[in-house]
Amino acid sequence: MTDHIVVLGAGYAGLAAAKRAAARLRRTAARVTLVNASSRFVERVRLHQLAAGRRLAELPLAGLLGGSSVELVVARATGIDLAERTVRLDGPPYELRYDVLVYALGSGSGGEAVPGVREHAYPLATADEALRLRARLAETGSVTVVGGGLTGIEAAAELARPGLRVELLTTGVAGPGLSARARGHIRRSLALMGVAVREHAPVAKLGPGTLLLDDGTELPAETVVWAAGFAVPALAADAGLAADGHGRMLVDASLRSLSHPDVFGAGDAAAADRRGRTARMSCQTGLPMGRYAGEAVADLLTGREPRTARFRFVWQNVSLGRRDGVTQFTRADDTPLDAVMTGRASAAFKEAVTRSTVWFLRHPR
Ligand SMILES: Cc1cc2nc3c(=O)[nH]c(=O)nc-3n(C[C@H](O)[C@H](O)[C@H](O)COP(=O)(O)OP(=O)(O)OC[C@H]3O[C@@H](n4cnc5c(N)ncnc54)[C@H](O)[C@@H]3O)c2cc1C
Incomplete structure (x- = not known):
């Protein structure tokens, strides 16, 4: 059977995770689907510039995904059913079944x-x-x-x-x-x-x-x-994934959910422990987390022990x-x-x- 990896969120973390997993699994039959609420990548680190009147570069996700086998679904995820391994969406195809899920929905105000x-x-x-x-x-x-x-x-x-x-x-x-x-x-x-x-x-x-x-x-x-x-979406906690008091999904050293081993977390929406402290929400953290999550998913699906995420500031x-x-x-x-x-x-x-x-x-x- 074909393994299906669903990545929720195409910010710094989710985009890196999806592309990395797809690259590592390119010689297998595994499929990677990336779900994002919008068809464009938002450079959140420049939003204060946008507010001040600056024009930001147009970055369609389709362009950033060019050359990879990642399939993009533009829809908002509205719920996760951990028992059925499905994600509900507010638009077509309305539901996605996953074998491995990467949760990278970022944060809002x-x-x-x-x-x-x-x-x-x-x-x-x-x-x-x-x-x-x-x-x-x-x-x-x-x-x-x-x-x-x-x-x-x-x-x-x-x-x-x-x-x-x-x-x-x-x-x-x-x-x-x-x-x-x-x-x-x-x-x-x-x-x-x-x-x-x-x-x-x-x-x-x-x-x-x-x-x-x-x-x-x-x-x-x-x-x-x-x-x-920032505050994180409630989806992880609502679904029953282990989360901290702010709703950030709790992950182990391989960025794997502490409660559900078929779910990985990266970026602002996941609480990664960095030497006893929760890493601050930043693209500086989200990007390597995403890359490691993609690697760890590929490890899992190719029969290896998911690697430990190691990054230093x-x-x-x-x-x-x-x-x-x-x-x-x-x-x-x-x-x-x-x-x-x-x-x-x-x-x-x-x-x-x-x-x-x-x-x-x-x-x-
Ligand atoms: C003004 C500003 C300046 C910043 N400056 C810096 C900086 O200088 N350096 C730094 O390291 N960090 C900075 N940050 C923080 C940084 O932008 C975030 O930490 C980073 O974007 C987190 O990446 P992420 O991939 O976890 O989430 P995000 O970049 O937030 O991406 C999450 C994605 O998920 C999508 N999404 C959310 N909910 C759903 C849903 N239900 N269904 C489908 N898709 C959904 C969103 O549309 C988004 O595309 C700044 C943030 C702001 C706002």
């Missing part, structure tokens, strides 16, 4: 727990959200970015322009995972761009045109960009607009070293890495 976010904030996790924010920017005089992680910092810097007041609010410090040198550069760079940074300012509630901090301070907030963390890249940035060099476990690269060199480096990511997705071998 978070913040559901904070009252008013859903009604009043502009999230930045999908292309549609970025375009909605872009339209809003044409009619607003001030923006409050909530979230001092890398996405919030990048968004604040990218959106800053003369005539627009930009403030960044964050629960702790801006860039908590970075070294003091990197944080210092970010503070100075944002100040030069006119971005006000308010640290230790957790947001308790959003209202129309205002926001309330935990300490009771009320601030005017004409346009709030919510960049305070080397840097974290933060853009500060188009001409500045911080490259934070890290230990293998992603903790920061004191070494940083800043300025134009860092911006150029990040651009090169972002471009090479798409190149890698075309040629994952």
Whole structure:
């Protein structure tokens, strides 16, 4: 019988997994089907640029899959039946049977727990959200970015322009995972761009045109960009796959589900343990996870023990607009070293890495 591998999600992780599995299994009868809600690949790492008015490259999935045997199904997965080994879809063919499933549905915007976010904030996790924010920017005089992680910092810097007041609010410090040198550069760079940074300012509630901090301070907030963390789809947990408290599928060292050995997980939607810590949601993590998941699936179907996913971090890249940035060099476990690269060199480096990511997705071998 022909083995059927179904990969859910064609982001950085799912696309790499599907292409890698297909390449490794090319001499077998195995089929790989990649399911994605849209026919285009979304470069999520550039969504702050899209919101700021930049045009992004058109990247049809059919083009990125060119030369591989992966079959693309454009539909939204609505449920997984683990007993029957089927995935339900909202469009043709409506149902897919799998022998091995790769779960790589990524993440979307978070913040559901904070009252008013859903009604009043502009999230930045999908292309549609970025375009909605872009339209809003044409009619607003001030923006409050909530979230001092890398996405919030990048968004604040990218959106800053003369005539627009930009403030960044964050629960702790801006860039908590970075070294003091990197944080210092970010503070100075944002100040030069006119971005006000308010640290230790957790947001308790959003209202129309205002926001309330935990300490009771009320601030005017004409346009709030919510960049305070991502949330994952509920499909894995709803189906009964072992998942953590945030719904991320729990996987072992081979990226195999802890509860269902015929399911693998990769990218933001899977919680991979990196030396005792859950790897941060990033394309830097998702891409190697996807590649390893594809390899591990091929191992399984060719009678080998699925290999252990081994990847190490080397840097974290933060853009500060188009001409500045911080490259934070890290230990293998992603903790920061004191070494940083800043300025134009860092911006150029990040651009090169972002471009090479798409190149890698075309040629994952
Ligand atoms: C503004 C911004 C800047 C960022 N900058 C960086 C950065 O500089 N460096 C970095 O490493 N990371 C960055 N990230 C994070 C990075 O984009 C994500 O961690 C990465 O996209 C995760 O990859 P993934 O493959 O797991 O998921 P995704 O890229 O989210 O892909 C998931 C795919 O699944 C599809 N999908 C979802 N649900 C369904 C469904 N039910 N049915 C079918 N298809 C579905 C989606 O359409 C999507 O194509 C940034 C994110 C944002 C928003």
